[in-house]
Every structure is written in C-alpha cells, then in structure tokens.
Amino acid sequence: MTDKFRERMADEQVRHDTRTLGDFVGIYCGGNHTDSGRLAIESDAATLGVYGRKPPVMCAECAEHLRYAEKRRAYCPKDPKPFCAHCDTHCYNPEERAWQQQMMRYSGPRSMFHGHAIDGIKHALEARKYRKQAGKPGAREEVQ
Ligand SMILES: [Zn+2]
Numbered sequence: 001m002t003d004k005f006r007e008r009m010a011d012e013q014v015r016h017d018t019r020t021l022g023d024f025v026g027i028y029c030g031g032n033h034t035d036s037g038r039l040a041i042e043s044d045a046a047t048l049g050v051y052g053r054k055p056p057v058m059c060a061e062c063a064e065h066l067r068y069a070e071k072r073r074a075y076c077p078k079d080p081k082p083f084c085a086h087c088d089t090h091c092y093n094p095e096e097r098a099w100q101q102q103m104m105r106y107s108g109p110r111s112m113f114h115g116h117a118i119d120g121i122k123h124a125l126e127a128r129k130y131r132k133q134a135g136k137p138g139a140r141e142e143v144q
Contacts, residue, residue: 001044008074009048017081018050018073024107025066026056031106033059045070065103068096083123086130 008014022041029038036059040046043066046055058066072091073081081087092100108123 001047005044005071005074006048009045009050013080014073015050018045018070019052021069021073022051022056022066024111025062025069025103026058027107027110028103029056029058029062031110033062036060039063041066043067043070045074065096065099068092069100072096083126086126 009018022045025041029036038057038059040055040057041051041063043063045051056066076091078087078089090097
C-alpha cells in the first residue's frame with residue numbers, strides 16, 4: 001500500500017465512495033455468484049477499516065475487481081469526483097470499465113433496499129443533467 005493510497009483513504013468522501021462501491025459489488029456477487037466461495041473482502045481499503053467491521057462478502061473474482069476499483073477511486077485526480085459513468089477521464093481499462101458497468105446495472109436499482117437510496121437518486125439526477133448537457137436524450141438503460 002502506498003502512502004498516497006493511505007492518505008486518500010483518510011478523506012471522508014473517498015471512504016464513502018469506496019464503501020458504496022464495496023456494497024454494490026457485494027450485492028452483485030450475492031445475486032450472481034452464490035456457487036462460488038464467498039468471503040469478506042481482503043484489500044488495502046479493508047485493512048484501513050474503510051468498510052467498517054462488516055466488510056462486503058464476495059467471491060475471489062469480484063474481490064479482484066473491487067481491489068482494482070479501490071485504487072482507481074483513491075487515485076482519482078478529480079475533485080469533486082463526478083460519477084465515473086459521466087467522467088471524461090477514462091482511468092479504468094476497458095475490461096474493468098465493462099465489468100463495472102454491468103455490475104452497476106445490476107446493483108444500482110437493488111441498492112435502494114440496502115440503504116443507498118440517496119446515492120441512487122443523486123446518480124439518476126446527475127445522469128439526467130448530463131444527458132441534457134450532452135444533448136442526447138434517453139440513454140439506453142433509462143426506463144421512464
Ligand atoms: Zn462474485
């Protein structure tokens with residue numbers, strides 16, 4: 001773990017985003033990978049206590065994706081960070097980006113039942129604003 005990572009993870013917003021991401025991956029894995037052995041995430045962020053006393057539970061593959069995402073969040077150069085889906089800096093590699101998109105499509109709507117209603121609503125509002133600015137009505141996954 002680098003000093004930079006440790007330093008960034010001390011920021012409340014970074015911790016919040018990382019915790020939310022962890023919960024999303026946990027929801028996704030819990031709904032799709034029940035055949036895999038699933039354990040509480042072991043990662044640098046978990047070591048720093050970002051996930052609290054009950055880190056999200058997931059399979060080895062999802063844990064690998066989350067560890068990647070933790071680093072991307074920690075090293076995000078934007079402040080305030082936009083939602084990744086609307087960011088013009090593509091810091092994710094294409095495979096990770098595709099994985100995260102399908103993970104979010106699954107977990108986003110379901111996260112409402114896991115105490116992330118506020119984040120979900122903010123996300124929807126920002127998506128709407130972004131589409132207006134970009135002048136392209138109706139992104140594909142939006143159902144009105
Ligand atoms: Zn999984």
